[in-house]
Amino acid sequence: MPLTLGIDIGTYETKGVLVDETGCVTAQAARRHEMLVPRPGWAEHRPEEDWWGDFVFVCRALLEQSRADPHDIVAVACSAIGPCMLPVDAAGKPLMNGVLYGVDGRAEAEVRELTDRIGEDTVIKRCGNALTSQSVGPKILWLKRHRPEIYARTAHVLTSTSFLVQRLTGEVVIDHYTAANFSPLYDVATQDWTDDLADDILDLNKLPRLLWSGDIAGHITAAAAAETGLAPGTPVTAGTIDAAAEAFSVGVDRPGDMMMMYGSTIFIILRTAERVADPRIWYAPWLFEGEHASMAGLATSGTLTHWFRDQLARDLDPADAFPALAAEAAASPPGANGLLMLPYFSGERTPIHDPNAKGAIFGLNLTHTRGDIYRALIEGIACGTRHVTDTFAELGQSPKRLLAVGGGTKNALWLQATSDITGIDQIVCEKTTGASYGNAFLAALAVGLVERGDIAKWNPVETSVTAQSDPRYDKSYALFRRLYEQTKDIAAELGAL
Structure with missing residues (x-):
């Protein structure tokens, strides 16, 4: 029976599941990690250890627990906390810790400055969102101003899911749902990157290629297969933020x-x-x-x-x-x-x-x-x-x-x-497994094993709270x-x- 793999990197824990085409979980595994708070108002993860290291650990644990043939895994989908800001060099190596989503408020000054410069109404009209601690654009501007040596070496700015997909496939991609959090660099009308509102943040060529979450981003490389135990050539979706995968799971x-x-x-x-x-x-x-x-x-x-x-x-x-x-x-x-x-x-x-x-x-x-x-x-x-x-x-x-x-x-x-x-x-x-289970369903959807409505069969209602x-x-x-x-x-x- 074909299997799909879903892995999610959370704030404090990574979870993974192997699921068959009927929605039955054949194996599940988890690994804890910490959220670093180097100073009040900041929040970080270590991408090599907390993101990729956890992915490899959980993936191998699932394979060992299930004794599944890696070739039976027909698709992989992952999600992670987001939106995050991670600069990497030309080889995809992280240049610093990943700066987390809205719990990290280090770019408060940049949020105010960009809002004043562009105008809140214009930002909302063009980007769909006011600039807040959730926005990645101000954090990139913070990087440029406060870590200029890292900014100068940056080949791409990734988010957490993008980093995982790059390590798995070599492709630098991001889904539209996540990209919309890169305000003011994403235009919701054109659904494309833009520097019309602020051309001093980043060269747009350094942002990932845009895809929809269910699109196949690439395939497991030989190097990723050696680390994870997955079969080379296995399709990998573009992925998304953990909360979106969690929503889809129910x-x-x-x-x-x-x-x-x-x-x-x-x-x-x-x-x-x-x-x-x-x-x-x-x-x-x-x-x-x-x-x-x-x-x-x-x-x-x-x-x-x-x-x-x-x-x-x-x-x-x-x-x-x-x-x-x-x-x-x-x-x-x-x-x-x-x-x-x-x-x-x-x-x-x-x-x-x-x-x-x-x-x-x-x-x-x-x-x-x-x-x-x-x-x-x-x-x-x-x-x-x-x-x-x-x-x-x-x-x-x-x-x-x-x-x-x-x-x-x-x-x-x-x-x-x-x-x-x-x-x-x-x-x-x-x-209530959450995002990892939603990822397994999205992976199955991407390769045609299921239709969207099948999630009700995979995960039926159990109870309600009045x-x-x-x-x-x-x-x-x-x-x-x-x-x-x-x-x-x-x-x-x-x-x-």
């Missing part, structure tokens, strides 16, 4: 479908019938030509739960800490006994786009327990999520159905609090919004210190 494929990814960040993708332009959210062409998507994302969510475990739950076994903390939080009532938490521990992305935002735990008194604080953390993330879903509603883009995916779906308290605070029911599919109305949540959400507004100037001044 059947987000029609206008009105929304994915909520519970991972290191909350990331939301809404398939839309047409392009939606608003500075509070992001836009990109979807994975296939002629289709559209709007996106939003918090800066911290799963990352914040890890911080809490590591700093405030050291008495617990790390392997069992999250269920124990969830049990403690469940003993606290909705509203966390009067506690509020702003989850802005790495600034915030949508809809406020404030890299200077700070985390806060507000309302503490001597009666509060660790369970109250952890519940406030969960509810704070859910309030940030409601801020996003309310923004979509204001734009006339409320979801027709919401599909939840990711590791956080195992946390029943988090799921229920999110539905209760947003007022939106959620669907959870049978397989929103329960609670007036305490409406009150706490209103206070959450006020707390940010009344403290953002203090947060900015603290950042300046």
Whole structure:
């Protein structure tokens, strides 16, 4: 039976699956890595170790576990965190660590300068997105100004997925969905690179060739085969950002479908019938030509739960800490006994786009327990999520159905609090493997093993979460919004210190 391989590089973990043509997972493997924070507001990965090294490790683990003949793998698709910024030399060698997506705010000055120079309305009209910490263009300009010796040696600027595809096939490509995050260097109308808005960022010849996510980018080279154990000549797709593959893994494929990814960040993708332009959210062409998507994302969510475990739950076994903390939080009532938490521990992305935002735990008194604080953390993330879903509603883009995916779906308290605070029911599919599983389906689609609608057979609905109305949540959400507004100037001044 033919197999397809899907591998995804996440913020903290790489996951991979081998899947047969019926959608059955025949093998799965994972490997942990770290997000480097060399200074506050920065976020990096080591491309050789964390991206390519993990890919090779997981690929070989899957082959060993399944005992599959590499020639039975008919296609490979990969995804990774993004959009990232990675300069490489003419041989494809990384010249520095990969600069991560919107959690890295090092180019704040360049974002402001380019926005002032071009004009926000023009940027949104031409690029589909306001310039934010999610945008790659300002980060390339930061590279030019702050690492001129690296900029001078740069042959191409890649993103994480592009780097993997290049190592596998020798081809320098990027999918349109990812490229739309390279503002102001991507024109959404022409769906091509442009330097009309800023010709001082980068020579466009140094950007990857544009493809659609399901296009075959190339084939496994002899060198890549020797490292990975894959068969030479195996087709490799152009790939995409992890969140898009994750959305596809649960059947987000029609206008009105929304994915909520519970991972290191909350990331939301809404398939839309047409392009939606608003500075509070992001836009990109979807994975296939002629289709559209709007996106939003918090800066911290799963990352914040890890911080809490590591700093405030050291008495617990790390392997069992999250269920124990969830049990403690469940003993606290909705509203966390009067506690509020702003989850802005790495600034915030949508809809406020404030890299200077700070985390806060507000309302503490001597009666509060660790369970109250952890519940406030969960509810704070859910309030940030409601801020996003309310923004979509204001734009006339409320979801027709919401599909939840990711590791956080195992946390029943988090799921229920999110539905209760947003007022939106959620669907959870049978397989929550996520992006790696979506990649395996996209690989199968690329070589004609499946049709798009077959994802419903591959990954059927398992359960749902029904929103329960609670007036305490409406009150706490209103206070959450006020707390940010009344403290953002203090947060900015603290950042300046």
